[in-house]
Structures are given as structure tokens and as C-alpha cells.
Amino acid sequence: MAAYANDILVSSEWVSNRLDDIRDDDPALQLFEVSVDTEVYADGHIPGAVNLDWNAELQDPETFDVPTKAEFESLLESYGVTPETTVLLYGDMMNWFAAYAYWLLKYYGHDDVRLVDGGRDYWTNKSRQVSTEQPCVSERTYTVTGVNDEIRVDREVVQDAIDSGVSIVDVRSPEEYRGEVLAPPGWNEGVQRGGHIPGAINIPWSRAVSADGRFKSPSELQDVYEPVTDSDEEAIVYCRIGERSALAWVALHELLGLDQVQHYYGSWVEWGNTVGAPIQRGRYAEQKLEKKDEN
């Protein structure tokens, strides 16, 4: 089987064989759990893993943006990470938010980041060791030396990319892409208009992973992302709030090795609420609500 373009995945077996190193308060290796459901960490996690709360720590609640450079540095410092640390990440729901943490670390230029393939569910389904102990880590110094702007785009760049040959990939569910669901239940992420960025193709994020939660093989990923890999142009990925698309970014940029893949962090919440931003198959929220009431 052909290999992935970059060696960024580690198997659960690889982690299992290094649990002593992970448990040590040694900056060489640091393991983080980043789960959508932040409470599952307390039920039991990979021994030595530190819990990262995506909602409180991996986004800036004030600006609704990624943490600032200073916030990011102090976060990593508090968890004993240095620029030389090999950071291992895993989480629930097929590594969805772990992949976002991966992208964020790459955005702030961290060199060595790995994802534990399959994430939390694969680990527990294999009945591997879990612990409820919270590891103690010593504070260390972390300095961001450069921000990797090439892997992130803002709305203006996306606007320019429409009709320019750039592949725009919408990783949300088909019903969100079609504009049938405006406010996903249970998330405070509603928008005024449904639909998608004109020209965007819908490849739901979960298609990058197998039923057991591990990433698909390189040839399977090639098939899934054929519309993107067939083009020599750049690609932009987006989702609802810019987290699930990070998993597609990992698949395209890291595993398939496409050079120019960018993550639109503002995603649909920004686009769908922006006055004047063009959409396809859009309609106003009120119309959808009326239709819902008929059912």
C-alpha cells in the first residue's frame, strides 16, 4: 500500500508501547485529548494524556477567532510543551477536534505534531488501558517564531477564489450544504441563510475516515477527494465553525500531500451571516421555519 505523504499518524499500538514515556513529565513527548464532548476525559483517558478544552482553550471567545499568539504560547507553556516537543493528539468523534488542534499547532508553526489514528473510540474499542489520573506537568517556556499564514484564508480571499478555478470543499452534512438545516440542533451556530459558497463541492468530513475511526488508506482518500486532487489549483476547505474542516485539511494537506490547501476558519457561520456574500441554494430562515411547522 502506498504511504501517506507525511508521517503524521501514530497507531494506538505505537502509543501503547510508549505509555511510560508519555506519563513522564518530560518535554520530549506530550499527549493531549481534545474531545468534542469535553466531559468524557474524566471517565477515563489514555494514561498520561492532558485534557484540552476546545471551547475554552482552542478558540478566543471574545473575538470568535483562534487564540492569539500570546494566548497560544501561554497555553502550551502551562502544559509543559516546548517548541521541540512531539505533540500527540487524539479525541472522540473520529479525531474531529483533535484534527483542529493539529491544524492550530501547525498554524502557529509547531514542528512535530502527530494524531493518534482512530482517536478515543478506536482506543477504547481495542480495550486498551485507560486512566482517570490527571498527569502533573511542569510549566515550560514556549515562543512562537512564525505564523503559518499559508494554511489559513479569510473571507475576502474565499470571495476572490469563486470562479477562479480554486476547489472549494464544503465538509458539512449534505442537508446543511443544501440549505435545509440553518441552525443545527444543540449548537449555537445558526445562520440567517442556508446553502453553500457558490461552486463549493460537498465532501462530508466523515468520508475521510473509516467506520472504525481511522483515516482511510491513501488510495481511498485519493478516491474521496478526487475532484480536488484532479485539479492542480489550490483548495479551500470550510465547515460550520471551522473545526471539522481541519480534519479534511489534515487529509488533503498532510496525508495526500497537496501543497496548497487552506482552511477557511470563519466558515459558514461567517459567510452565511455576511451581507452581500453570494450563496447557492440559499433561502431565508423564516421560510425554512414555516416549512418545518408544516411537518
Next chain:
Amino acid sequence: MRELTFGIEYEMNADPVMDVFIEYPDVIAHSLDGCVTEDHFWRVERITGPTTALNRIEELRLDDSICGESITETDCSATRHHDVLKRTNNERVLYTYLEGISGCESVHTLAGRYLPPGLIFETHRQEDRHDWRILMRSDEKVGMLYDSLGAALRSQLTFRMGHLRDAEGWQQDTLAAVSLPASQRAALKAAIKNGYYETPRQIKLDDLAEQLDMPRSTLSYRLRQAEAKLARGYIGETVEE
């Protein structure tokens, strides 16, 4: 109490049980289910329709090698218990209990993972669609259920969102639904939609028949047949075809 409603649409050959509903549009099923834990659930499902279809569903349910619960690519492995609570020519009531579910996801396993204990599921199946109403004490993590459902669905299944709101009402006749032939159901639906059952009537029978492009006598016959079945079914008389 909160409720989440949604539907899952199945393509032919995507699920052996749903295939029967697709093949026999007259078959209707209502169920009441509960999760005991994330990997256990029970269900009582009342299915009405032609005998051939009911026999087929019963056969599938009692065959341990057939899943009929999974929404993912792989079948569930589980210890399955089934029992027939009622068997007539046009009605079947099946009890199901699954324990130790693994290797797959079903709506029950995902809901059991993210929603608080004590869930109640009301479901309705007809043709290619399985509709769900989940009653829950809290919807704190319902977003995770929504996203994990979307991520888990295999390719021949389509998710249709309903609503999330305070739970209101109870389908008291959930287990006493009456199966009507498709022609009678269509007549009834058209009559309701056009206000035939409003007081005063918003449409005359002649006008409705003309709108539906059918003889007045045919429409009248179908409505009377449907009304009689519904009335008898409500009172509890068995309605044989």
C-alpha cells in the same frame, strides 16, 4: 422535557427491514423504544399491512444473522431477543431487546451515548422513511448526537432534520394505528389538505373529486371506507382486510 425529531430515508437494498416497507407501501409501523444503557435497548413495534409483508418482517427480525438496526457501514453484533406479542393477518406486534451492541452505531447507541438516561423513542416507518421522535430530559449534548448521526450514516441513507423544541403531546394511539390502503390514505390526505374536514367544510365533495380528477362516487367510497376503518380501529375492533 425536550424532543428532537428527524427522519432517515433509505435507498432500496440499504437495509433488509426497510426494503420491505419500500416494496409494500401499505405497510406502516409505529414503535416505542427505550434505551437501558448505551449498548442495550428495547422496542415494541406494531406493524400493519399485507400478510406477506408482515411475515417477511417477522422472518427478518427472528433471523439473528440480519441486523436491521445499524445505520453505519457495518452490522451490529449483539445478543438479540425477539418475541411476537400479536399476530393477525394484517397486524404484527414485535418485542425486541438487544444487549451488548458493538461494532456499529444505531440511533439508540448514539442517543444513549450523548443524551441523558431515561430516553423514550417514538418511531414511524413507511415506504423509504423511518421517522424518529426522541424525548429527553435535557438536550445539553444533542448537538453531538446530531453531528455524530450525520457522520455515521452510511452512503445509501439520508438524514432529514425535523425540529428540537419542548416536548408536547403524546401519540396515545401510537400502538393502535390503522393501516389504510394507499388509495384511501391519499383520498384522506387530499380531503384534509383541502379543508373537507373543517367546520364548515371548505370544499364540497364534487369539487374535491374534480380537483383529484376522479369520479365523485370513487372518492366518496374511499373516504367512507377509510373513515370506517379509523373509527373501528379507534374503538379497538380488529379490522381485517
